[in-house]
Amino acid sequence: MYQRTCAMCHDHGEALRAPTLATLKGMRYQQIYFALTVGKMQGQGKTLSPTQRADLIDFLIGRAQVSDAWTAQLRCTADRRKVDLSMPATVADFGFDLQNHRHLTAEEAGIKTADFRHMDLAWALAFPRATTMRAQAAVVGSTLFLPVADASQLYAIDIAARPCLKWIYKSDVPLRSGVGYGALPGSHRKVLVFADVGTRIHMIDATTGAPIWKHAVHLTSLSNTTGTPVLLGDRVYVPLSASEINVGADANHLCCTTHGAVIALDASTGAVIWTAHTMPDAKPIRDRGDGQMMWGPSGAPIWTSPTIDEKRGVLYVGTGEATSAPAAPTTDSVLAIDLKTGAIRWRFQATSDDVFLTGCMVKHDGLNCPHEGRLLDHDFGASIVLAKRPDGRDVVLAGQKSGTLYALDPDDQGKVLWQHSFGAGSVIGGIHWGLAFDGARVFAPMNTFPGPDGKDAGEVAGLHAVAVDSGTVLWSYYPQPDCSGDRKTRVRTCASVIGLTGAPTVIDGAVVEGSADGFLRAFDANTGELLFQFDTTEPLKTANGVPGSGGALDNASIVAAHGYLFVNSGYGLIGGQTPGNLFLAFHARAP
Numbered sequence: 001m002y003q004r005t006c007a008m009c010h011d012h013g014e015a016l017r018a019p020t021l022a023t024l025k026g027m028r029y030q031q032i033y034f035a036l037t038v039g040k041m042q043g044q045g046k047t048l049s050p051t052q053r054a055d056l057i058d059f060l061i062g063r064a065q066v067s068d069a070w071t072a073q074l075r076c077t078a079d080r081r082k083v084d085l086s087m088p089a090t091v092a093d094f095g096f097d098l099q100n101h102r103h104l105t106a107e108e109a110g111i112k113t114a115d116f117r118h119m120d121l122a123w124a125l126a127f128p129r130a131t132t133m134r135a136q137a138a139v140v141g142s143t144l145f146l147p148v149a150d151a152s153q154l155y156a157i158d159i160a161a162r163p164c165l166k167w168i169y170k171s172d173v174p175l176r177s178g179v180g181y182g183a184l185p186g187s188h189r190k191v192l193v194f195a196d197v198g199t200r201i202h203m204i205d206a207t208t209g210a211p212i213w214k215h216a217v218h219l220t221s222l223s224n225t226t227g228t229p230v231l232l233g234d235r236v237y238v239p240l241s242a243s244e245i246n247v248g249a250d251a252n253h254l255c256c257t258t259h260g261a262v263i264a265l266d267a268s269t270g271a272v273i274w275t276a277h278t279m280p281d282a283k284p285i286r287d288r289g290d291g292q293m294m295w296g297p298s299g300a301p302i303w304t305s306p307t308i309d310e311k312r313g314v315l316y317v318g319t320g321e322a323t324s325a326p327a328a329p330t331t332d333s334v335l336a337i338d339l340k341t342g343a344i345r346w347r348f349q350a351t352s353d354d355v356f357l358t359g360c361m362v363k364h365d366g367l368n369c370p371h372e373g374r375l376l377d378h379d380f381g382a383s384i385v386l387a388k389r390p391d392g393r394d395v396v397l398a399g400q401k402s403g404t405l406y407a408l409d410p411d412d413q414g415k416v417l418w419q420h421s422f423g424a425g426s427v428i429g430g431i432h433w434g435l436a437f438d439g440a441r442v443f444a445p446m447n448t449f450p451g452p453d454g455k456d457a458g459e460v461a462g463l464h465a466v467a468v469d470s471g472t473v474l475w476s477y478y479p480q481p482d483c484s485g486d487r488k489t490r491v492r493t494c495a496s497v498i499g500l501t502g503a504p505t506v507i508d509g510a511v512v513e514g515s516a517d518g519f520l521r522a523f524d525a526n527t528g529e530l531l532f533q534f535d536t537t538e539p540l541k542t543a544n545g546v547p548g549s550g551g552a553l554d555n556a557s558i559v560a561a562h563g564y565l566f567v568n569s570g571y572g573l574i575g576g577q578t579p580g581n582l583f584l585a586f587h588a589r590a591p
């Protein structure tokens with residue numbers, strides 16, 4: 001059954017950015033079951049009877065129960081169980097602040113630039129049967145709120161020399177996004193908001209972990225929630241992405257009907273206030289050649305976390321490719337959306353005619369594959385940054401998977417002020433998940449993707465510091481492959497997958513970035529000097545006794561507080577990257 005229904009993709013995980021068979025075998029029942037029934041793999045799952053599905057899951061993971069007994073052992077003692085939220089949050093959103101700067105001062109982080117010269121691992125937590133550590137934590141005082149997507153749980157962790165759990169929130173399906181933190185309108189109640197794989201937004205009490213409301217926001221069954229929701233005033237702003245890109249190439253799929261959106265919810269109840277659609281609903285548009293109709297327009301999913309511009313009354317998001325031709329004018333774009341009404345105030349389209357379905361990379365003649373347009377997948381997946389230039393003018397910074405960084409004018413309909421290309425870009429290459437801004441410089445990481453034919457289209461992995469006022473590149477760092485010693489057994493793709501894909505973080509005068517081959521690095525933001533490097537795939541002992549292994553550093557996770565630097569390690573969703581189940585805390589040794 002695996003051979004017949006899954007192998008064509010999952011045996012070629014590296015080329016198709018799908019988890020490999022080994023990674024599928026490391027997953028939890030809940031994750032696979034959800035994917036095959038209501039989630040990303042529902043199309044494949046539909047072809048199986050319940051018995052066949054059960055047999056297939058048996059083949060993948062057997063029937064052993066996963067034990068979460070470690071959580072009972074790591075419970076805080078009564079004196080450490082209290083969640084004190086009387087101080088301002090250190091990390092409240094994906095971008096730490098509403099402008100997505102991803103910047104912490106030495107005081108906020110409890111870490112100075114010089115501390116990176118003598119950082120050590122303080123402790124590590126491992127999560128049973130997790131393969132992808134995708135969600136960024138929020139931090140308030142000494143409590144860190146960490147969603148572990150694959151475990152379907154969110155932990156309130158007391159950060160100290162010996163971590164412990166204050167409370168645990170359990171979801172009935174796996175989680176997905178990072179956490180937003182804030183106060184419920186008209187009350188002093190502090191809350192956390194995040195999304196699960198079923199597009200449900202969860203609002204819970206930050207002091208106790210008690211649920212407040214849960215609301216599903218999908219437009220179709222292939223809608224997805226990826227970017228971290230933002231809680232602002234009496235609203236929660238939720239970006240909507242889509243997984244139709246991964247299943248649309250299948251000739252049995254009615255292609256394509258899903259598009260991206262931003263949804264404003266009432267923070268008190270979860271009721272929808274407005275929905276900003278990236279395009280009109282899809283309709284049948286033409287015979288695809290076998291009497292069945294192609295549907296469109298579709299695509300422009302939103303993977304970014306909204307960036308708030310209170311002064312102009314808008315939020316900014318980036319969009320991705322079209323999934324059917326012709327591509328809508330809102331694809332591969334930056335959108336400025338009115339905070340009050342959800343109307344699109346302006347849009348900047350960086351790439352037109354980008355029509356992409358993952359399966360069409362290997363099977364160009366599929367009935368749903370585009371005959372016009374360009375197969376690029378050049379999303380804006382990195383959250384937009386609203387930056388202030390040294391001369392006081394605001395600029396909107398947007399990094400694209402095309403490898404281009406743009407500075408746009410928020411006062412002139414998103415007119416391009418400058419742009420800089422760092423390479424050709426690719427489906428997960430270029431600027432993938434984020435930028436960081438330190439007040440003068442924007443830091444742009446570059447990822448690479450070898451592609452199905454193994455040829456990367458002239459992409460070079462790196463980290464670039466760029467002057468925000470001129471677009472001048474101030475320094476660049478280029479990682480080199482490291483297959484020394486037994487790294488090649490720990491990191492199968494150590495020779496080729498070395499890109500920088502996650503969102504960087506600025507701490508005092510240092511910029512911290514992870515790489516797809518498992519290295520965590522910190523650089524002097526001024527000079528680019530490498531201050532600290534740590535291989536997160538090295539074997540280590542975990543504080544909770546669960547066997548752990550590190551892998552790719554991806555998406556977003558690098559945060560800091562109380563003198564600790566935190567990072568997730570492991571990302572098996574993309575086949576070429578190493579899975580892992582670690583959450584690591586670093587601390588500066590006495591010099």
Ligand code: HEC
Nearest residue numbers: 005006009016017018019031032035040041044246359573
């Ligand atoms: C047409 C290609 C294709 C086929 C066929 C396919 N998959 Fe997938 N699968 C993917 C891709 C691509 C992803 C990664 C999606 C992403 O990251 O958004 C994925 C992801 C998954 C995931 C992880 C979902 C999550 O995010 O939690 C599971 C589990 C999975 N597949 C199981 C299966 C099983 C079991 C089968 C066979 C019944 C199957 N897939 C068939 C392409 C495929």
